[in-house]
Amino acid sequence: MTRFGAAVFALLVLAGACSATSPTPQPTSTTLAQTPTTTRAPAPVSGTEGAPGLGDSYYPDLGNGGYDAQSYTVAITWDPAVGTLTGTTSMVAIATQNLSTFYVDFGELSLIEITVNGAAALASKTDSSDINLLVEPTQPIAVGETFELVITYSGRPATIRSVALPIDAGWTTAPDGTSYVVTEPDGAYSWFPVNDHPLDKALFRFEITVPDGITAVANGVNTEMITDIGSNTWIWEGTQPMAPYLATVVIGDVVIVNDEAGSAQSGIPIRNVLPPELAANPPAALALQGEMLNYFAEIFGPYPFATYGIASVEGFQAALENQTLSVFGADIVRSGFFETVLVHEIAHQWIGNWVSLADWSDIWLNEGFATYAEWLWEENQRGPQARDALIAEAYATVEGLAPLAPGAPPPDDLFAFSVYNRGGLALHALRQEVGDDTFFAILRRYTDRYANDNARTVDFIEVAQEVSGIDLSDLFNRWLYQPELPPLP
Ligand SMILES: [Zn+2]
CATH class of the missing domain: 1.10.390.10 (Neutral Protease Domain 2)
Incomplete structure (x- = not known):
């Protein structure tokens, strides 16, 4: 993400335990609910209940345990005149444990129907603002089994307040009528049911039906267009797995x-x-x-x-x-x-999409690298002096702010300035320490090793030490985890 600074420059910148043998429906749950709210609290997790989170150290509610989503088909009909969305999302997943119940992340749109493997399933939430939707299939799912969850829903999608910074995210309609989605790190659940954490990447297909004369775009390639009287369905498909927060649509003129x-x-x-x-x-x-x-x-x-x-x-x-x-x-x-x-x-x-974060606390791996990429481009286009001028400027800006260690930014200020600039400076300090050939070999081995996968800061440090043969723990500790800003590299 890149975020605007206030004044000067862009911050270069998201039950009772239901066992497999007793799948008795709870009377407070419902398969058809305009407001998917019950009084039942989430059950404590047992061996057959998927966890309501994926263990993210900053945002434990994001994502869900017990299954591995393989693919989503997000089919939506958007009526821009009244601002309503009707959707049917299919998630095909593999159970990673025996499941009597599991969760998906889902916002405040109204549920119309839920099925698992074609059979009506129960769904419930502690309250409408809770993002964890508890799903109870009629038949338990065995570990290793592939299953399909299909949820039909409708309503007026609204922005959500991000957990990571005080801005609105999710489905947004601009003043000019164009709708779009930006959701880092949270908010994919504002428009489709999802396992909303980068640890669970999946393939995505979008089927977007809009009135004639409106263009609908999503991630990937436009593989098909289905025309009907007064409307068109735009099909967009990705060829590689994607973290759900990167899913987007842009619909408008x-x-x-x-x-x-x-x-x-x-x-x-x-x-x-x-x-x-x-x-x-x-x-x-x-x-x-x-x-x-x-x-x-x-x-x-x-x-x-x-x-x-x-x-x-x-x-x-x-x-x-x-x-x-x-x-x-x-x-x-x-x-x-x-x-x-x-x-x-x-x-x-x-960096971020192909090599994804395993934990949102390591956001500098995305933003420090993307910032350093800006400096590399400057060096490539205008030479080392121009690059050094940018680096000096970035250092001076960080120096003027309260110290903030980029390796562990506040969870409610995830995209802090230091994550970008000091994260980039940490990489420049690494380059100075190991030399150009080794530095670029480190970048390449890191992206090769974690391609289409997830990484943490310790993984990057391990690659850097492996390629360089140097103990770099002190360098990374000073740049990433100590509040005090080290001297300009
Ligand atoms: Zn960024």
């Missing part, structure tokens, strides 16, 4: 513009989603994405996805690296630092 030159240059089809006036007069830096993809493929390895591009939306004061389709606030696209943010979000496709 927007134009899909193919970047033919950038696509030819990089071998990656680049398509941007722009409002008509921007499509007619795009900023010059937008043409650099092909070159950026090539440059970072040299650093991090081949680009992992089937397509790339940005979507520009009004009213969003940041940018987010949604997989294959980064969502940019239009103010950033119009700004003088657009090129820098483009670099940042492209680098995240490898």
Whole structure:
């Protein structure tokens, strides 16, 4: 993510135990509920009950235990005139334990129907604001079994207040009527039921039905278009697993513009989603994405996805690296630092999206790396002196703020400035310590080892020590975990 600073520059910136032998429905639960609320509290976890979280040290409610989601089909019909969404989401998952009950994360839209393997299932919540929806299938699910959960729902999707910073996230409708989704680290559950943690990546297919004349875009490739009287269904599919917080749609009066030159240059089809006036007069830096993809493929390895591009939306004061389709606030696209943010979000496709966090406390692994990627691009384009000027500027900015160790930012200020700048400086300190050849070998081994997987800070340190043969614990401890800012590397 990239986030606007207040004034100067963008912060370069989310039961009674039901055993397998007693699947008796609880009388307070319901299969059909406009308000999925019961008085029953979540059951303590037993061997047959999936946990209501995945153990994230910062956000224990996010994600759920007991199964591994393989794929989602998110089929939604959006009526922009009245702001209502009707959805049917299918999640195919493999049970990682015997399950009499399990949870999915789901917001405040109204449930219409829930089935597991085609049979009606019970669903309940402690209260409507609770994100943990308890699902009780008619038949228990055995460990190793593949099962399909299908939930039909409807309502007016609303933004949620993020756990990580005081901003609204989730399904958002801009003043110009365009709807879009940005949800790092939480808020995917505001528009579909989900195992909402990067530890559970899955394949996604989106089927978005909108009125004629409205464009609907989501992550991945537009594989099909189904036309009906007065409406169209846009099918978008990803070819690689994705963390749920990176799922997005952009729906509105927007134009899909193919970047033919950038696509030819990089071998990656680049398509941007722009409002008509921007499509007619795009900023010059937008043409650099092909070159950026090539440059970072040299650093991090081949680009992992089937397509790339940005979507520009009004009213969003940041940018987010949604997989294959980064969502940019239009103010950033119009700004003088657009090129820098483009670099940042492209680098995240490898760092954050392909190599994902295992725990949100390690957010510097995403943001410090994406910040350092900005400096690498500057070095590549304008030379080491220009790079050093950016690094000195970043250091001076951090120096002027209260000390904050980027390896453990406050859970309610996850995207603190220091996570970006001091995280990037930590990588520069590493580069100074080990030399260029070893430094770039470390980056490459890290992205190779954790490709399409999840990593923690200890994993990166282990790779750095393995490649360099140097004990780097003191360097990382000073840069990441001690409040006091070390000298400029
Ligand atoms: Zn970022």
